[in-house]
Amino acid sequence: MAGMNPQFSDSQFMPGCPRCPHGPMLALLNTQSPSDRFACSAFRNKADCGKDARLQNGSRLHWSVNELLKAAPGDRGYCIECDCLYRCSITSRHVAHKTQIGLTDDLLRMPSFLLKPMANSSGHAYFFSLESLNHLYSIFCQVGAQFVLCIGSPRMHEFIQLQRTHRSQPMDSHLLDMDFRLKSFYGEKFSRYNMVNGFLFTPTDDSCFQSFCTRAKELSKCVLFCDPPFASPLCLILKQMDSLRSLLSDRNCDKVMNKKPSAGSGRNLTPIFFVLPYFFEHKLQKMAPFFALLDYKIL
Numbered sequence: 001m002a003g004m005n006p007q008f009s010d011s012q013f014m015p016g017c018p019r020c021p022h023g024p025m026l027a028l029l030n031t032q033s034p035s036d037r038f039a040c041s042a043f044r045n046k047a048d049c050g051k052d053a054r055l056q057n058g059s060r061l062h063w064s065v066n067e068l069l070k071a072a073p074g075d076r077g078y079c080i081e082c083d084c085l086y087r088c089s090i091t092s093r094h095v096a097h098k099t100q101i102g103l104t105d106d107l108l109r110m111p112s113f114l115l116k117p118m119a120n121s122s123g124h125a126y127f128f129s130l131e132s133l134n135h136l137y138s139i140f141c142q143v144g145a146q147f148v149l150c151i152g153s154p155r156m157h158e159f160i161q162l163q164r165t166h167r168s169q170p171m172d173s174h175l176l177d178m179d180f181r182l183k184s185f186y187g188e189k190f191s192r193y194n195m196v197n198g199f200l201f202t203p204t205d206d207s208c209f210q211s212f213c214t215r216a217k218e219l220s221k222c223v224l225f226c227d228p229p230f231a232s233p234l235c236l237i238l239k240q241m242d243s244l245r246s247l248l249s250d251r252n253c254d255k256v257m258n259k260k261p262s263a264g265s266g267r268n269l270t271p272i273f274f275v276l277p278y279f280f281e282h283k284l285q286k287m288a289p290f291f292a293l294l295d296y297k298i299l
Contacts, residue, residue, distance in 0.1 A: 012236065013197050021053035022178075023199025026233075041196040042178060044231060052118075056180045065108055065184045076103035080116055083181075109162070111185040112155040118179060133159040135296070136225070136273075140171065143271060145223045147216040148173040149244065151195050153227040153275070154182055161189070174212035196232055198240045213247065222248050227275040234280070238288055245270045 013024040018038045025038040040049035068076050068085055077086050079094040086094060088101060100114070107114055112127055128136070137159060140148055150157040150173050157175040164172065175186055176193035180201075183190050189212070191205035200206045216222045224245060228237050249270045274291070276284060281293050 020049055021056075022049060023194050023197045023201075026196075026236075041199075041236070042194050052178075068103070069105065069108060073104050074102050076108070077101045078103060078114055083116060106162075108185065109165070110158055111182060112158055115181060127155045128153075137163065137171075139273075140223060140225075143223065144221045145171060147171070147212070147222040149176065149212070149216075149222060149224045149248070150174070151176045151193070151224065151226040151241070151244075152178070152229065153225055154179065156225055156227070157186070157189070161186075172215070174209065176209070195226065195228060195240055196236050198243060216248060222270055224248075224270060224272045225275075226272065230277070234276075234283065235287055241272055241274075245272060 012027055014027075017027065018025045020040045022040055022042040024041070026041045028037055028039055040046065043049045043052065064085060068087065071087055071089075075087050075089050077088050077094065078084070078100045079086060079097050080099060081097040082094060085103075103114070133156065136156065148156070148160055148171065150160075154175055154177055157173045160169075160171055160173040163169040173189070175182065175190045176195065177190070178192065178194060180192055183192065188208045191209040191212075192201040193199065193205065193209075194201075200209060224241060226237070226241055228234065272291075274284070278295070284291055284293065
């Protein structure tokens, strides 16, 4: 977002507001010029917004996970420099690059351990240690969660899916995340989503999310797990989480691609788990006093 400490207008994402590749833009206050009145909600500056959009367009043809799964593990490669998957027997363009060869089926199902992190951490997620994942998973089990909506937390989604595959655990999950690369790995259990403005990028993203809602409504317990980027405006993310919680609690699976966040649904029963720095406690309690802060170190 433009500027180090932007001030936000009280009215955000109104009909007709400007849009960028990451959805409706943020309305800012006290800007020096009319051209700076709106900013990308996902990235701090225009350059990062444009770079992310170009990376998506340039990488679309490289991701062929289903095709790679048909090849022998020794024929599978990931180029760290080019950030793309490839078959060693088909191309030699990555021979002089830093690569990882011999990708197992399990590794292709764990892209958070394979892919290099996106360059701009203000718009993309951090990861969790195995110890933290096990602890969080045990909490979900204790509250009786049958579905987990993971927002900005690909490794948590990945861990839940691995428990289903290798331990036949019933808990299921769906991932909402900004990283476009994950679509090729997670398929219909992934929707590209901007947690600041609630923007689902394509009709396919919307359809996959609706399918998750339809399945979740058949069971009694769904939880939201959100790991917001450090630099993102927490007040706006809280509104989007409230909107998602209302959607799941009401078992109402109408499209949310352009859904306006609800304002007073704090009494919904769907639990929300946030991962936040400890010094956010005062800020969070002021914005959402119904949250209880747990002092647990996430590694």
